[in-house]
Amino acid sequence: MNSMTLGEIAEAVNGNFAGNRDIKIDSITTDTRKIKKGCLFIPLKGAKFDGHDFINQAFEKGAVCCLSHKKDVKGNVIYVKDTKKALGDIAKYYRGLFDIKVCGITGSVGKTTTKDMIFSVLSQKYKTIKTQGNFNNDIGLPLTVFNIEDNTEAAVIEMGMNNFGEISYLTRIARPDVAVITNVGVSHIENLGSREGILKAKCEIFEGLSKNGTIILNGDNDMLHTLKGKTQHKTIWFGIKNKDGIYAENINSNGIEGVKCTICAYGKKFDVNINVPGDHMVLNALAAAAVGFEFGLNFKEIKAGIESFVPTGMRMEISKTKNNITVINDAYNANPVSMKAAIDVLCKAEGRKTAVLGDMFELGDFGPKLHFEVGEYAAEKGIDEIICIGSISKNIYDGVLSKNGHAVYFEDTESFFKNGFELLNISDSTVLVKASHSMQFEKIAERIAEVN
Numbered sequence: 001m002n003s004m005t006l007g008e009i010a011e012a013v014n015g016n017f018a019g020n021r022d023i024k025i026d027s028i029t030t031d032t033r034k035i036k037k038g039c040l041f042i043p044l045k046g047a048k049f050d051g052h053d054f055i056n057q058a059f060e061k062g063a064v065c066c067l068s069h070k071k072d073v074k075g076n077v078i079y080v081k082d083t084k085k086a087l088g089d090i091a092k093y094y095r096g097l098f099d100i101k102v103c104g105i106t107g108s109v110g111k112t113t114t115k116d117m118i119f120s121v122l123s124q125k126y127k128t129i130k131t132q133g134n135f136n137n138d139i140g141l142p143l144t145v146f147n148i149e150d151n152t153e154a155a156v157i158e159m160g161m162n163n164f165g166e167i168s169y170l171t172r173i174a175r176p177d178v179a180v181i182t183n184v185g186v187s188h189i190e191n192l193g194s195r196e197g198i199l200k201a202k203c204e205i206f207e208g209l210s211k212n213g214t215i216i217l218n219g220d221n222d223m224l225h226t227l228k229g230k231t232q233h234k235t236i237w238f239g240i241k242n243k244d245g246i247y248a249e250n251i252n253s254n255g256i257e258g259v260k261c262t263i264c265a266y267g268k269k270f271d272v273n274i275n276v277p278g279d280h281m282v283l284n285a286l287a288a289a290a291v292g293f294e295f296g297l298n299f300k301e302i303k304a305g306i307e308s309f310v311p312t313g314m315r316m317e318i319s320k321t322k323n324n325i326t327v328i329n330d331a332y333n334a335n336p337v338s339m340k341a342a343i344d345v346l347c348k349a350e351g352r353k354t355a356v357l358g359d360m361f362e363l364g365d366f367g368p369k370l371h372f373e374v375g376e377y378a379a380e381k382g383i384d385e386i387i388c389i390g391s392i393s394k395n396i397y398d399g400v401l402s403k404n405g406h407a408v409y410f411e412d413t414e415s416f417f418k419n420g421f422e423l424l425n426i427s428d429s430t431v432l433v434k435a436s437h438s439m440q441f442e443k444i445a446e447r448i449a450e451v452n
Helices: 006-012 051-061 083-095 111-122 140-145 166-174 195-208 280-294 299-307 336-347 364-380 394-402 413-419 442-451
Strands: 027-029 039-041 065-068 077-079 101-106 128-130 154-158 178-181 214-218 234-239 246-253 259-265 268-274 317-320 326-329 352-358 385-389 407-410 429-434
Touching: 006 077, 006 083, 039 051, 051 065, 065 083, 083 140, 083 166, 101 111, 101 166, 101 195, 111 128, 111 154, 111 280, 111 299, 140 154, 140 166, 166 195, 178 195, 178 280, 214 280, 234 280, 246 280, 259 280, 268 280, 268 299, 280 299, 317 442, 326 336, 326 442, 336 352, 336 364, 336 429, 352 364, 364 385, 364 394, 385 394, 385 413, 394 407, 407 413, 413 442, 429 442
Parallel strands: 027 039, 039 065, 065 077, 101 154, 101 178, 128 154, 178 214, 214 234, 234 246, 326 429, 352 385, 352 429, 385 407
Antiparallel strands: 246 259, 259 268, 317 326
């Protein structure tokens, strides 16, 4: 990040500071493990910890100043009422120092993969930064903004949420020129009550959009389609079925090696090879192409960006063992839409097919029914073996049996490793591993690699 003075920061947070206002900081962190000499430490209070307890340690490691909502701290301290809010206030001020192209992105499914693909496209022309990992909340997004520097020309910033008002807060910090919504599904329906509620929460991203900004929406999504003619900004649509804007045709699968298609935009067409399997990847590519065109890239640059795209780990990550078992590690997260899409990818594999499926969270009262439907879907697709792990996934198991499919059930990963792991140790087979992130199904993928 570019350096800022303590005076600037004090004004940005409306804080109380009586020290040397000309002292400069050149990094900001909320984690004492990442303290660098000359940084600002912002202690946050969580349910199980309080960063204020580590202020002295931060100074010992080289921090030149800290924020605090507790009094009587020794050293350079800017006192504020709420350190988390102050973190956002600094990021909002810092974002305003730069005139760069910013793409904000949200959605129920695929926003991280689409973010990575947009980054790959924009990087063909611009010095671009992006949200790293899952830094897409009220802590992670400000820290992402601090990665902007003098030579940064574009930024791709992901915005996640669990409740109303969260994206509204994030988008006012990021101030995007382009806002992308990948889709509206059922993720977080437990908190938002309905898909209509999820749509409303996702549309908060428009609140921070610049006056002359552009909205990019998935025209194939039923909920987003209801926004036709209702948006106040320039709107570009993309889709496979929807042909109103940028669309794809001639979609052909390369099995689990990827998918190819023809992208049609502005009266021209070009072919692309996407090196990640699944027809849903075509929609991600269309969104990336739409952003690329909006930011002035040509067809050749957009094609190069899509074809050089590499997904973040544990998202359709494909590997092969010495025993010739193909593992599809899609364990980073899961919801009913992405679960079915992953099953579709598994169906494209040759030989024996096994799906290891686990609990999907934040579905509230809808959870049992949605898990049951995933089980039905997997059985109808003819998966040879469906292994269901987790308390809610008993409903996946029941759904499979209701369609006369073949499934086994384990209460947790421990019992699976003890009594069912050998079901995966079959040569010339393909194994899909997928569940919500907290299920830690990546350990299953790692175990397969270790054994083989």
